[in-house]
Amino acid sequence: MVSADGGINDLEKKLIRQVEFYFGDFNLHRDKFMQNEMKSNDGWFSMETMLKFQRLASICSEPGTILAALKKSKRKLLEIDLEGQKIRRKPSKPVPENSANYRRQLDQRTVYVKGFPQTDTIEQITEFLEDYGEIDGVQLRRFNNKHMGSVFKGSLYATFNKLEEAEKFLQAPMVYYKDKEVEKMSKADFLKEKEKENAEMRPQRRKKSQESKDGVQTEEKEEEKAEQEEVYSFIHVSNLTDETINHIDVKDLFQEIGAPSVKFFSRYEKDGPTGYALFTTENAAEETLKLLTMNKNGCIVPIKSSEVKFEAISEEDQAKAMECYSEFRNKNNRDKKFRKFGGGKRRRGNQRQHTKYRDESNGEPKAKQVKAEE
Numbered sequence: 001m002v003s004a005d006g007g008i009n010d011l012e013k014k015l016i017r018q019v020e021f022y023f024g025d026f027n028l029h030r031d032k033f034m035q036n037e038m039k040s041n042d043g044w045f046s047m048e049t050m051l052k053f054q055r056l057a058s059i060c061s062e063p064g065t066i067l068a069a070l071k072k073s074k075r076k077l078l079e080i081d082l083e084g085q086k087i088r089r090k091p092s093k094p095v096p097e098n099s100a101n102y103r104r105q106l107d108q109r110t111v112y113v114k115g116f117p118q119t120d121t122i123e124q125i126t127e128f129l130e131d132y133g134e135i136d137g138v139q140l141r142r143f144n145n146k147h148m149g150s151v152f153k154g155s156l157y158a159t160f161n162k163l164e165e166a167e168k169f170l171q172a173p174m175v176y177y178k179d180k181e182v183e184k185m186s187k188a189d190f191l192k193e194k195e196k197e198n199a200e201m202r203p204q205r206r207k208k209s210q211e212s213k214d215g216v217q218t219e220e221k222e223e224e225k226a227e228q229e230e231v232y233s234f235i236h237v238s239n240l241t242d243e244t245i246n247h248i249d250v251k252d253l254f255q256e257i258g259a260p261s262v263k264f265f266s267r268y269e270k271d272g273p274t275g276y277a278l279f280t281t282e283n284a285a286e287e288t289l290k291l292l293t294m295n296k297n298g299c300i301v302p303i304k305s306s307e308v309k310f311e312a313i314s315e316e317d318q319a320k321a322m323e324c325y326s327e328f329r330n331k332n333n334r335d336k337k338f339r340k341f342g343g344g345k346r347r348r349g350n351q352r353q354h355t356k357y358r359d360e361s362n363g364e365p366k367a368k369q370v371k372a373e374e
Contacts, residue, residue, distance in 0.1 A: 112186070132169040140282075236312065237276060261279075276313065
């Protein structure tokens, strides 16, 4: 289907949007992989490298089609090399410095919008918002569900390319998405409202804290709330043939390649060959996989005696990983609660008493040994 804007069809429009997002200001200030790659090879990216980006490859895996679409872009942000094999952001359009002033301008162009179905994708929503102006980036607001993992809240932050476009969107009297009016305001106004709500709730929270024994109940609720607000992303890990591979090994590997910090690594089953790596930011898993693909063996990396494979996680494995992590977290919280009520202290006290009178030679208390010798 060909759209009205200069003979660009729907597929080409999606390709232009996705590739220009990768090279846009909004993403380049966040994406370490892109930042590092732009410093090498004079900023050129081969199409082979570009097709390692999962979202782009899911739209189209044919380099010629992607390059042909980019030639039709009105932004003219990118250029193609003479051989037609590589692309880069034009040197004449440098990335602005990530200064306090730039971030302030970014916030001014960012709006808060609420009222989207939780099942809709970022691509569907971005396409809708583009009717009101050029979009630099969209951040879906999410919460963590025990059984489903990271779930879209139905609200988001959208950053327009121009301040006047953001203002025009906010001033529009009624904006409908799929026959439902959406709620909209500037990001600054939304954050003020949230701060006001939090300020009003603080006295109640203090009261509950005083009423609960040693503040345990309130603390647990706050911890649970913080965990629910975390946004998780996962990587599937396989070929874990060496049973001694642990969280530290995976963490060290990711640090070596400059990947985001991994919060948790575990196997699905004790000493099993497969497991998962968990991150607490939405794009961390995808960014880590990009960095891993730059190894000579791709996403297969030697760790101890294993050739460990890292790959995008399936929905089924993500649900399994979330269940495993929830079990670990719940057990950890129970242990914390036990220690708070003094359970651990009594046990440690008993251990200290036994240790004091124990002879290392055969494990019997010293008093017992003396009697036996007599």
